[in-house]
Amino acid sequence: xxxxxxxxxQTLFFSLGQLWSTPIATLMTVAVLAITLALPAGLFIxxxxxxxxxxxxxDSAQISVFLKKSVSESSAKSISQNLARHADIERTRYISAxxxxxxxxxxxxxxxxxxxxxxxxxxxxxIVTPKQNAASPASLxxxxxxxxxxxxxxxxxxxxxxVKRLSAFLVLxxxxxxxxxxxxxxxxxxxxxxxxxxxxxxxxxxIEITKLVGGTNAFIRRPFLYSGLIQGLLGSFGAWLLVQGGxxxxxxxxxxxxxxxxxxxxxxxxxxxxxxxLLLIGASLGWLGSRLAVGxxxxxxxxx
Amino acid sequence: xxxLENISKRYPGGHDALKAVTFxxxxxxxxxxxxxxxxxxxxxxxxxxxxxxxxxGILQVNNKNCNKLPNWRIPYFRRDIGxxxxxxxxxxxxxxxxxxxxxxxxxxxxHREIQRRVRASLDKVGLLNxxxxxxxxxxxxxxxxxxxxxAVVNKPPLILADEPTGNLDxxxxxxxxxxxxxxxxxxxTVMIATHDLRQLKRLRKxxxxxxxxxxxxxxxxxxxxxxx
Numbered sequence: 001x002x003x004x005x006x007x008x009x010q011t012l013f014f015s016l017g018q019l020w021s022t023p024i025a026t027l028m029t030v031a032v033l034a035i036t037l038a039l040p041a042g043l044f045i046x047x048x049x050x051x052x053x054x055x056x057x058x059d060s061a062q063i064s065v066f067l068k069k070s071v072s073e074s075s076a077k078s079i080s081q082n083l084a085r086h087a088d089i090e091r092t093r094y095i096s097a098x099x100x101x102x103x104x105x106x107x108x109x110x111x112x113x114x115x116x117x118x119x120x121x122x123x124x125x126x127i128v129t130p131k132q133n134a135a136s137p138a139s140l141x142x143x144x145x146x147x148x149x150x151x152x153x154x155x156x157x158x159x160x161x162x163v164k165r166l167s168a169f170l171v172l173x174x175x176x177x178x179x180x181x182x183x184x185x186x187x188x189x190x191x192x193x194x195x196x197x198x199x200x201x202x203x204x205x206x207i208e209i210t211k212l213v214g215g216t217n218a219f220i221r222r223p224f225l226y227s228g229l230i231q232g233l234l235g236s237f238g239a240w241l242l243v244q245g246g247x248x249x250x251x252x253x254x255x256x257x258x259x260x261x262x263x264x265x266x267x268x269x270x271x272x273x274x275x276x277x278l279l280l281i282g283a284s285l286g287w288l289g290s291r292l293a294v295g296x297x298x299x300x301x302x303x304x
Numbered sequence: 305x306x307x308l309e310n311i312s313k314r315y316p317g318g319h320d321a322l323k324a325v326t327f328x329x330x331x332x333x334x335x336x337x338x339x340x341x342x343x344x345x346x347x348x349x350x351x352x353x354x355x356x357x358x359x360x361g362i363l364q365v366n367n368k369n370c371n372k373l374p375n376w377r378i379p380y381f382r383r384d385i386g387x388x389x390x391x392x393x394x395x396x397x398x399x400x401x402x403x404x405x406x407x408x409x410x411x412x413x414x415h416r417e418i419q420r421r422v423r424a425s426l427d428k429v430g431l432l433n434x435x436x437x438x439x440x441x442x443x444x445x446x447x448x449x450x451x452x453x454x455a456v457v458n459k460p461p462l463i464l465a466d467e468p469t470g471n472l473d474x475x476x477x478x479x480x481x482x483x484x485x486x487x488x489x490x491x492x493t494v495m496i497a498t499h500d501l502r503q504l505k506r507l508r509k510x511x512x513x514x515x516x517x518x519x520x521x522x523x524x525x526x527x528x529x530x531x532x
Contacts, residue, residue: 007412209393212353213454214383215410216376 033235192289232286
């Protein structure tokens with residue numbers, strides 16, 4: 001038994017040595033695997049964050065009331081105060097056209113373009129937060145109708161609508177990501193399979209000789225399986241680096257974007273168990289690709 | 305040790321490489337197999353090492369019925385046969401030591417035992433001081449002796465050599481053949497395919513001659529060697 005583990009250990013180091021002896025080829029394969037795995041993993045984590053964000057927004061359903069441009073600032077304020085006294089409304093927040101412009105300048109990145117405009121294109125807005133007990137879709141719709149009756153209101157919009165659309169879209173997108181993940185997983189298997197096929201071809205004479213001196217197929221397969229496993233593992237580690245690095249890059253603008261819609265939202269990267277899963281998937285796909293390729297090509301090499 | 309009974313081998317396409325060949329090789333015997341190229345010597349060796357299976361007939365090697373041996377048993381079966389090739393079949397990117405160690409490594413022996421046996425085997429063929437060299441730095445005769453060391457490192461009861469002196473001059477050929485003769489003296493069954501008539505006359509051992517896939521002469525039964 002001790003010998004068995006020792007032999008596996010030796011094979012592992014032999015495979016590592018083989019990979020190390022062709023660093024460029026190994027690096028290329030690992031890079032391809034990393035990119036292939038990073039795509040679904042990255043999309044998955046972005047969706048995860050988006051879903052979390054949409055959940056946070058859904059809790060705080062708000063009605064945006066856009067006032068007509070003709071409405072003066074003082075009457076706008078009084079509309080806001082009147083609304084705040086409504087039985088179903090928790091509170092209101094008045095955002096003047098100027099404030100809206102300032103906010104837009106700050107977050108949109110179109111600051112210079114807006115400076116070039118002579119007139120402020122944005123209307124004043126009242127953000128209405130309904131009471132928790134009035135948060136059912138029916139009473140929200142009622143409230144919306146009441147607000148719309150006021151002829152100084154240009155447009156009243158329940159933000160929940162697009163939140164619902166967003167979450168429906170996220171469910172769809174998640175499906176898409178799963179589909180993509182399956183396809184790209186297949187890509188990983190094929191990439192590894194091709195790499196291992198080349199390795200088998202390069203070491204054809206060695207395999208023949210090993211068979212002739214009594215090496216079993218399991219013995220011949222073992223270093224290739226380790227090689228596939230190691231490359232899969234390195235590839236998924238590379239994918240982890242790409243995803244976490246990518247999140248770092250988009251963290252800043254992303255948090256600004258989310259702060260426009262909801263309370264502060266922390267961008268979450270891959271946690272421990274997700275990282276573990278990613279590495280496990282990478283290693284298993286590497287092993288699988290290698291197993292399929294070796295099995296197929298060993299049969300082609302005589303003697304049996 | 306080796307029993308062939310009406311062994312035939314037909315390749316896809318209809319070429320008959322062996323036609324109903326029957327003979328026995330007793331344990332500890334030394335046998336030469338001769339014949340022109342294409343006479344069936346190589347096919348015979350491939351069948352005995354189970355690189356290929358006979359189309360018809362019964363084959364027994366080392367008390368094992370080769371007809372019934374499943375594929376997964378073949379590696380274990382081969383560990384009892386030392387095979388030597390004309391082109392040595394050495395791994396050029398491994399040292400002499402690693403080449404000779406290969407049959408022991410695949411059997412899963414521990415490192416100390418491998419070292420002991422590889423050294424003993426290299427000592428036997430007179431290459432103990434070259435264990436760290438790579439095959440391409442050796443002469444043809446030395447390369448062939450590495451191949452022999454690898455074949456006997458397992459201490460197999462049967463050695464098969466396919467044209468082991470094919471590319472060597474007379475003196476080196478004599479040395480290699482004397483090595484095989486020595487194994488035979490020590491109780492190993494040795495079967496050598498060769499068309500080196502000089503060696504047949506020199507060692508005076510049993511000779512089996514094949515022609516066009518048929519056994520045409522066996523010195524145990526026949527008197528006249530077929531010279532054409």
